[in-house]
Amino acid sequence: MNELIRTENLTKEFETRTGFTGISKIKALDNVNISLFPNEIVGIVGASGSGKSTLAKILVFLYKSTSGKIYFKDEDITKIHGKSLKKYRKEIQMIFQDPYASLDPYHSIEWHIKRPLLTSHYSGNIDDRIDELMNMVKLTPPEYYKNKFPHQVSGGQRQRVYIARVLALNPQILIADEPVSMLDVSLRIDVLDLLSKIKNELGIGIIYITHDLNTVSMVTDRIYVLHNGEVVEDGYTNTILTSPHDGYTKALIEAASDPYKRI
Amino acid sequence: MDNSAIEIKNLNVGYNTENSFSLIIKNFNLSIKKGEIFGIAGESGSGKSTLAQAIYRSVKYPGEIDSGEIIFKDKDILKMEANDLRKIRVTLFSFIPQAAMNALNPVRKIRYQFYDLLLAHGILPEKSNDKIFSVLKMVRLNESVLDNFPHELSGGMRQRTVIAMSLLLNPELVILDEPTTGLDVLVEHEILKDLKNIQRKYGITMIFITHDLAILYEISDRIAMIYAGEIVELGPRDDMLEHSTHPYNFLLLKNIPRIGVKMNNPIKLKGNPSNFNENFPGCQFYERCPFSKAVCSEKHPDLKEYSNEHYYRCILFPEWKQGV
Numbered sequence: 208m209n210e211l212i213r214t215e216n217l218t219k220e221f222e223t224r225t226g227f228t229g230i231s232k233i234k235a236l237d238n239v240n241i242s243l244f245p246n247e248i249v250g251i252v253g254a255s256g257s258g259k260s261t262l263a264k265i266l267v268f269l270y271k272s273t274s275g276k277i278y279f280k281d282e283d284i285t286k287i288h289g290k291s292l293k294k295y296r297k298e299i300q301m302i303f304q305d306p307y308a309s310l311d312p313y314h315s316i317e318w319h320i321k322r323p324l325l326t327s328h329y330s331g332n333i334d335d336r337i338d339e340l341m342n343m344v345k346l347t348p349p350e351y352y353k354n355k356f357p358h359q360v361s362g363g364q365r366q367r368v369y370i371a372r373v374l375a376l377n378p379q380i381l382i383a384d385e386p387v388s389m390l391d392v393s394l395r396i397d398v399l400d401l402l403s404k405i406k407n408e409l410g411i412g413i414i415y416i417t418h419d420l421n422t423v424s425m426v427t428d429r430i431y432v433l434h435n436g437e438v439v440e441d442g443y444t445n446t447i448l449t450s451p452h453d454g455y456t457k458a459l460i461e462a463a464s465d466p467y468k469r470i
Numbered sequence: 471m472d473n474s475a476i477e478i479k480n481l482n483v484g485y486n487t488e489n490s491f492s493l494i495i496k497n498f499n500l501s502i503k504k505g506e507i508f509g510i511a512g513e514s515g516s517g518k519s520t521l522a523q524a525i526y527r528s529v530k531y532p533g534e535i536d537s538g539e540i541i542f543k544d545k546d547i548l549k550m551e552a553n554d555l556r557k558i559r560v561t562l563f564s565f566i567p568q569a570a571m572n573a574l575n576p577v578r579k580i581r582y583q584f585y586d587l588l589l590a591h592g593i594l595p596e597k598s599n600d601k602i603f604s605v606l607k608m609v610r611l612n613e614s615v616l617d618n619f620p621h622e623l624s625g626g627m628r629q630r631t632v633i634a635m636s637l638l639l640n641p642e643l644v645i646l647d648e649p650t651t652g653l654d655v656l657v658e659h660e661i662l663k664d665l666k667n668i669q670r671k672y673g674i675t676m677i678f679i680t681h682d683l684a685i686l687y688e689i690s691d692r693i694a695m696i697y698a699g700e701i702v703e704l705g706p707r708d709d710m711l712e713h714s715t716h717p718y719n720f721l722l723l724k725n726i727p728r729i730g731v732k733m734n735n736p737i738k739l740k741g742n743p744s745n746f747n748e749n750f751p752g753c754q755f756y757e758r759c760p761f762s763k764a765v766c767s768e769k770h771p772d773l774k775e776y777s778n779e780h781y782y783r784c785i786l787f788p789e790w791k792q793g794v
């Protein structure tokens with residue numbers, strides 16, 4: 208099977224002002240090569256500022272890379288625009304950290320899921336599709352949740368509403384940037400389980416971004432460890448977590464919290 | 471000898487709303503021992519910050535301490551004159567509120583924020599530079615931060631600054647509300663290690679509050695789990711970890727992902743967080759509890775002793791545990 212998405216020497220520099228006169232450059236991504244296959248969850252792991260969100264934003268075309276290439280199903284899409292960009296944007300959807308900010312407080316949960324179906328001119332029965340999506344993300348029974356507003360459900364449920372909303376567009380790729388870090392422990396597992404379920408049932412590829420190696424070990428098949436914009440280690444999650452080579456990966460593992468450990 | 475650093479007795483704290491008063495911390499009793507790290511855990515909205523503020527008597531309107539006693543050095547903090555209270559703050563006990571690192575004065579260099587703190591206690595800053603240097607050293611900050619504005623420091627450095635301020639006048643007790651929440655994993659881990667070292671070295675009593683159960687178990691000597699403003703389980707860290715008596719503690723521990731540990735579809739909490747209903751006659755955890763039975767909805771469970779120093783608030787213990 209071929210890659211859904213692949214990057215080749217992806218590099219991103221930001222210019223920042225320093226003092227009154229100087230401009231300095233930050234290399235947020237440095238020759239990054241990653242790939243994602245259908246039916247897998249790939250983790251992008253690293254400490255704060257390592258470049259994780261920058262990578263995600265480039266893949267969804269919120270940022271432009273400084274150099275390097277992006278391939279979507281073997282096609283070079285680095286420079287696409289107009290209609291083809293619009294088409295690609297539908298195929299790759301992003302879930303953010305804050306489930307509060309990503310929903311509109313003045314609209315019902317049903318509206319949030321219906322809206323993308325309308326705008327994408329869904330050809331089937333819209334009500335059936337809404338039910339199907341709500342069942343998929345376990346907002347069940349759908350009738351119970353449809354007319355509620357975002358503030359009337361828990362953070363975990365809000366995150367699931369948002370996931371249903373992006374799944375309505377039938378994407379082939381999902382990027383989840385710290386999707387559970389703002390949720391209480393009791394709600395995290397459900398959202399993580401949901402990512403695995405989506406992968407298994409829809410066969411899509413998921414990029415899971417986090418600094419938390421505990422959740423990475425739970426949901427991902429492979430990982431890339433980012434440090435100062437560079438991939439310092441990559442491979443199967445189990446292999447890396449049990450026998451890391453890079454010092455930075457080791458530090459991340461050592462710092463991962465565990466109630467059975469002692470500080 | 472009295473081994474208690476601070477004692478909370480029958481504390482009730484709540485918030486005034488338009489036409490009523492809603493009680494958040496309910497009839498709360500707890501005794502913290504000298505020289506321990508006491509961890510308080512609970513999910514968002516369970517009342518952790520309300521409790522922390524009450525202990526420091528810094529609850530602000532619409533919040534209000536309704537009743538209770540907080541005994542610190544043989545005096546009831548809640549009955550102290552404002553002036554006496556000011557004297558013991560920072561010198562005898564200090565408080566790092568949630569998100570304090572974002573509450574540093576943005577237009578004042580760190581140096582002057584330390585000076586302000588000293589002046590507030592009638593101490594001349596000029597003579598105290600050594601004191602400031604030594605607390606900076608304790609939290610492993612370079613003296614150069616004194617000439618920085620808060621925005622010039624990273625989150626971790628700002629948090630270390632706030633910790634240094636809380637330690638400036640050698641308090642015996644420090645209350646830390648979510649001191650590492652929002653920090654990067656690597657930074658968080660370093661700060662936790664430093665806090666523990668400082669605590670052990672100087673014998674400070676720490677009350678450590680967080681929603682993050684994993685780090686709480688890593689750092690604490692004893693732990694209280696709070697649900698809906700009440701202690702539902704309390705005990706020494708090891709006992710709480712190995713012999714949970716309350717479903718809440720048991721389930722949360724089972725639901726924390728850990729490297730290299732396969733999760734076999736663990737039993738989960740039901741319902742939504744913060745679904746507290748003050749007027750519900752039964753167990754406050756009833757809506758969330760997968761082990762509940764009809765009896766749980768009828769009577770409010772008391773805190774019972776399981777073994778030495780280990781308490782739980784559940785009608786069906788040990789029955790519920792036989793099924794898991």
Ligand SMILES: Nc1ncnc2c1ncn2[C@@H]1O[C@H](COP(=O)(O)OP(=O)(O)OP(=O)(O)O)[C@@H](O)[C@H]1O
Nearest residue numbers: 221223233235253254255256257258259260261262
């Ligand atoms: N719009 C921007 N302008 C300038 N610099 C930026 C911008 N976005 C990110 N950076 C810089 O690029 C680097 C990588 O940032 P990025 O947000 O990708 O990190 P991250 O791994 O997502 O961190 P976190 O875990 O904190 O979310 C950082 O040094 C950051 O300051």
Ligand SMILES: Nc1ncnc2c1ncn2[C@@H]1O[C@H](COP(=O)(O)OP(=O)(O)OP(=O)(O)O)[C@@H](O)[C@H]1O
Nearest residue numbers: 485494513514515516517518519520521532533681
């Ligand atoms: N100013 C306020 N007015 C009214 N109610 C409040 C106010 N502040 C807090 N509350 C309520 O008191 C309860 C406890 O809040 P508190 O901030 O103590 O929780 P917490 O456990 O610290 O949560 P978190 O983990 O989110 O910090 C919540 O239900 C909250 O809605």
Ligand code: SF4
Nearest residue numbers: 753759762766784785
């Ligand atoms: S009393 Fe009943 S509802 Fe409450 S925690 Fe125990 S088993 Fe669960």
Ligand SMILES: [Mg+2]
Nearest residue numbers: 259260261384
């Ligand atoms: Mg990020």
Ligand SMILES: [Mg+2]
Nearest residue numbers: 518519520568
């Ligand atoms: Mg709080």
